[in-house]
Amino acid sequence: MSVIGVALATAFVIAVGATTMRYTTVIREMNVLFSGQIMVTSSKAVVIQAIPIGGSMLPQDYTVRLIQNVTGVERIVPVLFVTPMSLTGIIQPVPVNFTMGIPVGEWGAVIGPTPLKGGVGHFPTNESGIEVVVGASLADQCNWTVDATVPFGSQNLTVAGILDTKLGLLNRCILMPLKLTQKMYNYPGSVNIIAVKPVAGILHKNLTEAIEEKVDYVQALTEEERNDMVQPVLAQVEAWDVGVQTVVLAMSMIQVMAVSAMSVSERRRDFATLDAIGAPLNYVVRIVISESALIGVLGGLLGICLGSIASLVMASLYTSIPLTLFFPSIFDIVPPFYMAEAFAAVVFVCCLGGLLPALSATRMRIAEVLRAEY
Amino acid sequence: MRIKAVELTRRFHVGPSEIVAVNSVSSEVEESKLTVIVGPSGSGKSTLLNLIGLNDYPTSGRMLIDDVDASKLPGHKRRRIRLKRMGFVFQTFNLLPTLSALENVEMPMALVGMSQKEQREKASKLLNDVGLVSRSSHRPKELSMGEMQRVAIARALANDPEVIVADEPTGELDSGTAKEIIALLSEINRKERTTVIVATHDEKVVEVADKMYTIQDGRLKEGT
Numbered sequence: 157m158s159v160i161g162v163a164l165a166t167a168f169v170i171a172v173g174a175t176t177m178r179y180t181t182v183i184r185e186m187n188v189l190f191s192g193q194i195m196v197t198s199s200k201a202v203v204i205q206a207i208p209i210g211g212s213m214l215p216q217d218y219t220v221r222l223i224q225n226v227t228g229v230e231r232i233v234p235v236l237f238v239t240p241m242s243l244t245g246i247i248q249p250v251p252v253n254f255t256m257g258i259p260v261g262e263w264g265a266v267i268g269p270t271p272l273k274g275g276v277g278h279f280p281t282n283e284s285g286i287e288v289v290v291g292a293s294l295a296d297q298c299n300w301t302v303d304a305t306v307p308f309g310s311q312n313l314t315v316a317g318i319l320d321t322k323l324g325l326l327n328r329c330i331l332m333p334l335k336l337t338q339k340m341y342n343y344p345g346s347v348n349i350i351a352v353k354p355v356a357g358i359l360h361k362n363l364t365e366a367i368e369e370k371v372d373y374v375q376a377l378t379e380e381e382r383n384d385m386v387q388p389v390l391a392q393v394e395a396w397d398v399g400v401q402t403v404v405l406a407m408s409m410i411q412v413m414a415v416s417a418m419s420v421s422e423r424r425r426d427f428a429t430l431d432a433i434g435a436p437l438n439y440v441v442r443i444v445i446s447e448s449a450l451i452g453v454l455g456g457l458l459g460i461c462l463g464s465i466a467s468l469v470m471a472s473l474y475t476s477i478p479l480t481l482f483f484p485s486i487f488d489i490v491p492p493f494y495m496a497e498a499f500a501a502v503v504f505v506c507c508l509g510g511l512l513p514a515l516s517a518t519r520m521r522i523a524e525v526l527r528a529e530y
Numbered sequence: 531m532r533i534k535a536v537e538l539t540r541r542f543h544v545g546p547s548e549i550v551a552v553n554s555v556s557s558e559v560e561e562s563k564l565t566v567i568v569g570p571s572g573s574g575k576s577t578l579l580n581l582i583g584l585n586d587y588p589t590s591g592r593m594l595i596d597d598v599d600a601s602k603l604p605g606h607k608r609r610r611i612r613l614k615r616m617g618f619v620f621q622t623f624n625l626l627p628t629l630s631a632l633e634n635v636e637m638p639m640a641l642v643g644m645s646q647k648e649q650r651e652k653a654s655k656l657l658n659d660v661g662l663v664s665r666s667s668h669r670p671k672e673l674s675m676g677e678m679q680r681v682a683i684a685r686a687l688a689n690d691p692e693v694i695v696a697d698e699p700t701g702e703l704d705s706g707t708a709k710e711i712i713a714l715l716s717e718i719n720r721k722e723r724t725t726v727i728v729a730t731h732d733e734k735v736v737e738v739a740d741k742m743y744t745i746q747d748g749r750l751k752e753g754t
Contacts, residue, residue, distance in 0.1 A: 434613025
């Protein structure tokens, strides 16, 4: 029973921890998209790293023209970022598929030097064409291959390439020419992000102030500001995560302590006998601690298996992506180092739980215990 | 090993009253002899044996082991004496229930760091000596009471002790088995020249004793 208790606690730690870690990592990675650039969005939008939520659309040509006139701007890339609810029409707890419309030829400015899987295919070349590049996870889920024709809304698109990336966001992304995105999502002439590359040597903060002064309906954020906005939230989420895990581990420790104390109490005579024949104290301590550690090892191993499965199920439920597609990437969802950390933590708290009962086993008065048993 | 009690007293507090279980006992255990302490139930036999076996501390007086006051020794040194120089036989055998007969006998040897091979060889020999080699792999609950006491005696002999302290070793046994156990202890005393101290109220043990003490209300006197 105690092994099952510890296993459930470990499973909880793994599932909650891995899921939290997964999403915080995805959010942290987002900033990679506009690395070193200033991001301009509607002043009413809430920005999480590189993703604007809410706010109004920006008139593309007018806004680009205004920003171009600001001193210190080297290059401007307008982007339309859209989060469709789901490919299958199922409403998901968190958005997992994204569309990014980027002007042809500006791919690198947004996603960096991301290669295509197997070097096969190409990035779209025609602004009004129907070619798109998709993330590998999305391609796997939908069985899309290079040159496949994909019905998307009222349009048939052609997969020109599959992105070879570890970034969660890009893995679930459809990259298409900006004009095609505007047409498909019915935002003609509008964008919601304008990426601004400052000229070398200019203070980014000065440039954002200048942009906001020139264009009064936008907010301009440096990479540092975007990080600063989200870091406290992520830190708080992680602190809560650690707090919950600590409480669960503490409960495991109390459980192991109770079980060990009961076990020691039931074997008072055995420990008194060992004491009587001269067993060193550390031998008695070792017996009790190793029993607690064994509970930790068995519970930990079982818990890691259960927790990993739970993490996959949760990932599948959150995203509506079939569970089978997650199995090959189980070590991405629950990284081996996290499994090892959780295992070590569980074994440690179990040993700690056995410590007090172990000490009590060494403090028996032999004569009294043996007499009481007669 | 020279064992000497000097004005040894052990008091217990039970509620508001005080019980003097061992009262100013002064005596010396003769080496290589089989000493028997007889007395009725509650007379203080077991308490005296616990003091001699360093399993308890006196309230006052001194328990001298080779002229050193053992009650002032730190715990680990008392354990070391119990482990290496003494062997214990209890009324209720006190075998570890999860271990086989052989493993129970090996236990004290393991505690002194003997190699596994040596432990196995010696434990098998000891079980052979007490006539139980065929029951080596049996756990205590699969043995009769007489067999359990034999295993306990083999365990007591594991580290070649200088003294065997036996508290009511025949208390749980029928008369036939008790006789065998007494004979075994007597044989060990004669063959190995091991000092044996037995607390009992069994008249048959008295017959093999080299020296006999009587204890009554915590006071020890020589003879009957």
